[in-house]
Amino acid sequence: MSNDDGIRQTEEQKKRQRKRSLAIGLAIAGLVLLFYVITLVKMGPGVLNRPL
Amino acid sequence: MSLADYQDRRLDAAAHGGQGDVGDYLALLKPRVMSLVIFTALVGLLIAPGGIHPVLGAVAILCIAVGAGASGALNMWYDADIDAIMSRTARRPIPAGKVTPEEALAFGLTLSAFSVLVLGLAVNWLSAGLLAFTIFFYAVVYTMWLKRSTPQNIVIGGAAGAFPPMIGWAAVTGTVTVESIVLFLIIFMWTPPHFWALSLFKRGDYEAARVPMLPVVAGEDATRTQILVYSVLLAPIGVAPALLGFASMAYGAAAAVLGAVFVWYALRVYARREGDAARKAAVRLFAFSLVYLFLVFALLLADSIAARLIAGGWL
Numbered sequence: 001m002s003n004d005d006g007i008r009q010t011e012e013q014k015k016r017q018r019k020r021s022l023a024i025g026l027a028i029a030g031l032v033l034l035f036y037v038i039t040l041v042k043m044g045p046g047v048l049n050r051p052l
Numbered sequence: 053m054s055l056a057d058y059q060d061r062r063l064d065a066a067a068h069g070g071q072g073d074v075g076d077y078l079a080l081l082k083p084r085v086m087s088l089v090i091f092t093a094l095v096g097l098l099i100a101p102g103g104i105h106p107v108l109g110a111v112a113i114l115c116i117a118v119g120a121g122a123s124g125a126l127n128m129w130y131d132a133d134i135d136a137i138m139s140r141t142a143r144r145p146i147p148a149g150k151v152t153p154e155e156a157l158a159f160g161l162t163l164s165a166f167s168v169l170v171l172g173l174a175v176n177w178l179s180a181g182l183l184a185f186t187i188f189f190y191a192v193v194y195t196m197w198l199k200r201s202t203p204q205n206i207v208i209g210g211a212a213g214a215f216p217p218m219i220g221w222a223a224v225t226g227t228v229t230v231e232s233i234v235l236f237l238i239i240f241m242w243t244p245p246h247f248w249a250l251s252l253f254k255r256g257d258y259e260a261a262r263v264p265m266l267p268v269v270a271g272e273d274a275t276r277t278q279i280l281v282y283s284v285l286l287a288p289i290g291v292a293p294a295l296l297g298f299a300s301m302a303y304g305a306a307a308a309v310l311g312a313v314f315v316w317y318a319l320r321v322y323a324r325r326e327g328d329a330a331r332k333a334a335v336r337l338f339a340f341s342l343v344y345l346f347l348v349f350a351l352l353l354a355d356s357i358a359a360r361l362i363a364g365g366w367l
Contacts, residue, residue, distance in 0.1 A: 009070075016073050023074045031166075034111065038174045041107045 069152040076145040080128055080156055081121030081163075088345070089120040089216045095349040096217030096235055099298070099356035100224035108175055112223040115171035116216055118163050119183045123212070125160030126191035129153050131199075134261040140254060160191070171223075179222040186215040200262075203269040210243030211236075217349075231298045234289070238348060241286040245279045245318060246341040252276075252321070252334035272330075276322045279337070283318035287311025290348050303355040307348055314344050 009017065093116040097109055104112070128135065128146055136147035145151040151159075164187050172180030194209030214236045221232035251258055251265040252275060258265040267275045290311045294304025317337040324333045 013070065017070065019074050020072070020077075023077075034114075034170070037107055038111060038170075041105055042174070 069155045071149070072145060072151040072155065076150040077159060079145050080125040080151065080159060081118075082124030082127075083121075085124060085213075086117055086120050089213070090117045091346070092235075092239065092349055093117075093216035093220040095353045096220030096232065097223055098220075099352055100221045100232075102224055104175075104224045109223070111174045112171060112179065112220065115167045115175075115180075116183060116219050119167035119171075119187055120216065122160045122163035122167060123187045123190040125156050125163065126187070127195045129156040129160060130191070130195050132156075134200075134263060137261040138254075138257040140257055175223045176226050178226055178228070179219050182215060182219045182222055182228075186212050186219065189215075200264065203264050203266040205264070206247040207244050210240055210247075213243060214239035230296065231293070234292045234296060234298075235352075237289050237292075238286070239345065241282055241289050242341065242345055244282040245286065245314075246338065246345075248275050248279050248282075249321065249334045249338040249341060253331050253338070273325065276325065280315075280318045280322045283315045287315055290344075293352060299352055299355045300359065303351050306351050310344050310347055314340065 090113060094113055097104065097112060128144055131141075132144075132146040132153055135141035135144050141147070146153055146156055164184075168180050168184045168187070171183055190209070190212035194205065194212055198205040198209050217235035217239070218228060218232040221235065222228060225232075248266055251267050252272060255265070255267045255272070259268050266278060287308070288311070290307040291304050293299035294301055294307065299307075314337075317333070317340050320333040321330075321337050324330045
């Protein structure tokens with residue numbers, strides 16, 4: 001395949017893509033943490049279980 | 053591949069997305085609207101009787117916020133054509149060419165699904181169902197149907213913005229009660245005078261975009277009358293929490309004063325119909341309407357906290 005084939009991103013586009021990838025990664029990590037904490041609260045030994 | 057072909061493919065790539073910054077995606081969530089949603093939902097959650105685990109309460113607020121943001125993204129996906137025409141919305145990510153409509157649609161649908169599922173799994177399915185209905189109501193009933201077809205668009209569509217405190221309440225209690233319906237009604241009756249005041253001084257925008265807002269379809273005088281009618285109806289509903297016994301009489305007195313000021317601003321809009329004075333009256337009502345809603349909910353929260361402190365022997 002020659003270098004002319006496919007879509008070439010500019011440096012700015014690459015930078016934005018990196019930022020978007022980072023944001024998606026953080027969001028997924030946040031979800032993992034969220035599900036972990038929800039599981040602890042709902043199914044854990046009740047140490048965190050107190051009314052607001 | 054010729055240079056022309058290459059440039060075509062470059063342009064094609066731009067049209068097919070992948071251009072947006074993280075900030076553009078955050079803008080799709082309508083952060084300013086979201087802040088009002090978070091605040092009213094939080095008040096609904098905190099003044100509801102009973103308790104919820106603080107972590108689950110935070111999860112509920114997060115889900116409501118993300119759900120509201122998702123419906124904002126779906127609204128921007130569908131309304132990109134008219135957003136491009138109106139000065140207030142022309143710099144939104146889709147008309148500005150930063151995000152494609154398809155990207156906004158996918159973003160909105162993904163966040164909608166996640167927010168509803170997480171709220172249902174973590175808190176309860178009634179609040180999740182209400183959140184799903186709110187997103188549907190805003191994206192489909194208001195944006196796709198009412199907004200472009202009737203001058204009553206924001207009256208009925210306003211229900212979408214009125215649901216968050218009811219969802220917050222349902223997250224704690226698992227039910228819909230008279231109290232949460234009153235919280236709903238406060239925002240529901242507040243929405244028409246709020247948006248019609250805006251549409252009085254942004255009428256040209258709506259006209260250009262052919263959105264049938266009341267001043268465009270029925271005229272400014274009819275709009276002023278409607279603003280006054282809804283303001284007069286809103287004032288007693290603002291006091292209703294005290295009359296129904298889930299807020300103190302001190303709250304009731306403060307809400308009555310706020311309601312009276314709201315009606316006074318609406319009367320000024322009604323009386324001043326020409327030139328700069330008319331415009332200023334509409335701008336002032338719009339600005340006060342935001343203060344009114346914030347203060348009513350802040351007072352409800354303060355009142356509830358004070359009542360709990362007194363009941364607990366702290367005051």
